[in-house]
Amino acid sequence: MSEHIRDVLVVNRRRQELVTRILQDPDLRLSLITEPGCLADYPATDAMTSVTLVDDIQNLDEVRRAVLGLMDRYTFDAIVGPAESSIPTAGYLRSYLGMPGISFDVAQAFCNKSAMKARLRSAGLRVARSTLAPLDGSVAPFLRRHGLPAVIKPAWGDGAANVHVVRDESGIADISRLGGPLLSNDKAPFVIEDLVEFEEEYHCDGLVRDGEVRFTAVSKYLGPLLRSKGSVFGSYTLPDDSAEAKELAELHGAVVRALRLSDSVTHLEIFRTSEGLVVGEIACRPGGGGVPQTLLRAYGFDTWEHFLATELNNSLAWTPRPANGTHLWVMFPVRRGVVSRVPDADVFTDVAAVEQLTIKVRPGDHIGGMLYSTSMAGMAHCRVDSPDDVPALVRALSERFTVEYEQPQAAGAA
CATH class of the missing domain: 3.30.470.20 (ATP-grasp fold, B domain)
Structure with missing residues (x-):
């Protein structure tokens, strides 16, 4: 064990790979910020320095206030976000606190699919044409404005979760209804893209x-x-x-x-x-x-x-x-x-x-x-x-x- 034990703040929903590794390292102490519905996924909270619950880890101001409260007791050496849902929040905290690591600007470019496509497009790289539907109620009119067939997905989604192909007007009606497959699992903004034909x-x-x-x-x-x-x-x-x-x-x-x-x-x-x-x-x-x-x-x-x-x-x-x-x-x-x-x-x-x-x-x-x-x-x-x-x-x-x-x-x- 090293003379200096580092305090690590993990902002996370359910991803466990890094949590397990940090808890197994005697040179690291883990403090966790997560949501109430995710807490049951953590079998070893008694081995953590602290556990803080927030309503939404993507609510930057809510998490910022929670971290400032923790900093009254702890000095964090690093902030860790292991998935798209928490990488931007971790980046925001680093930028706000002046800590090393991925900044909010870079994290946003990797995790906000609309911002990502805009930045890649400006660099001259080929990406699918895209449109941002800013509100839940924008889904149907923005799909029609963009044109079909199209792919629609959460701008802040994890991987391929909640990604849908819309091919016709009946598809627009289904994907835009409250309680439907899109809006029951995520909230706006949504990214609409051309359906790229490839093999x-x-x-x-x-x-x-x-x-x-x-x-x-x-x-x-x-x-x-x-x-x-x-x-x-x-x-x-x-x-x-x-x-x-x-x-x-x-x-x-x-x-x-x-x-x-x-x-x-x-x-x-x-x-x-x-x-x-x-x-x-x-x-x-x-x-x-x-x-x-x-x-x-x-x-x-x-x-x-x-x-x-x-x-x-x-x-x-x-x-x-x-x-x-x-x-x-x-x-x-x-x-x-x-x-x-x-x-x-x-x-x-x-x-x-x-x-x-x-x-x-x-x-x-x-x-x-x-x-x-x-x-x-x-x-x-x-x-x-x-x-x-x-x-x-x-x-x-x-x-x-x-x-x-x-x-x-x-x-x-x-």
């Missing part, structure tokens, strides 16, 4: 230090994200020396420079269209799903360790250790209903490419509520010789991993 989608995951991209891993999704809900989903690494990976890594660097990121990890989504590459969105936090574990297996790159280091303003010596082969994660879908049967744990024991299988559901589980892009029945981590081997493996795994339900999925459920 290939990628992600780049990087490490940025002192304003320079020190590492980039390029991966390709098994299928487009928006079309993968309810079906098998995942991604696989591309060879670093391939022309495809080099082209995408170069675009990743341009996006990082445009948003003026100094220190963090990144997760960038890119589409390949008939007219070239189009930037989707970028986050200054680790990717979700099976991305972190795949990067650890493929490169020895622990995205959460590096993210925490940048949040704590620590230097972390690391050199990529590329492993042989193509690494992939395959996520098996889950749907609403009551689970009646799941595959046995040994379902893939005779498949040499499958190195790890995690099953997330059990018979009797009730599946309901909002299903996210990362909602799953299970996940397999695999390694094959080359990207050419991926499609056949995914087909074989999909045929074997089936989940049965006692109750059918409700009509019209997403």
Whole structure:
């Protein structure tokens, strides 16, 4: 244990990866700001220095006042925000208090999808045409003004949560009604974008230090994200020396420079269209799903360790250790209903490419509520010789991993 124990303030809803790591570090003391409805997600509040509840962690003034009250008792060495819902708040607090780390201006550019697109567009990077619907009541008229087909999502949403495709007038009526799939889960502002026609989608995951991209891993999704809900989903690494990976890594660097990121990890989504590459969105936090574990297996790159280091303003010596082969994660879908049967744990024991299988559901589980892009029945981590081997493996795994339900999925459920 070091002579100086650092006090860390974590602003967070439910993301647990960094909370767990901070609590396990004897040189760190954790103070938490969260919302009442999220408190049950924290099993170790007795190990925290303090726990403060606010109505909304995205209410900057409410959180600011709570932090000023805490500062009467504690001197914080670092402020940590682990997800889109709290990264801007953490940035605002750093800017307000003059603390090191991602500032509010940069955090806003990464987490406010409207601001992000505006900044990328001004830097000359290709993004989808977008419109901001400022109020809940603006959804229908602004969708008509923007034109269809379109994608609508919360300006401050987490990942792919609550993202909807609207194709016609009936879709406008459904998506704009109170209690509908959009407004029951989030509130305005909403970003409306052109529905980009593409067949290939990628992600780049990087490490940025002192304003320079020190590492980039390029991966390709098994299928487009928006079309993968309810079906098998995942991604696989591309060879670093391939022309495809080099082209995408170069675009990743341009996006990082445009948003003026100094220190963090990144997760960038890119589409390949008939007219070239189009930037989707970028986050200054680790990717979700099976991305972190795949990067650890493929490169020895622990995205959460590096993210925490940048949040704590620590230097972390690391050199990529590329492993042989193509690494992939395959996520098996889950749907609403009551689970009646799941595959046995040994379902893939005779498949040499499958190195790890995690099953997330059990018979009797009730599946309901909002299903996210990362909602799953299970996940397999695999390694094959080359990207050419991926499609056949995914087909074989999909045929074997089936989940049965006692109750059918409700009509019209997403």
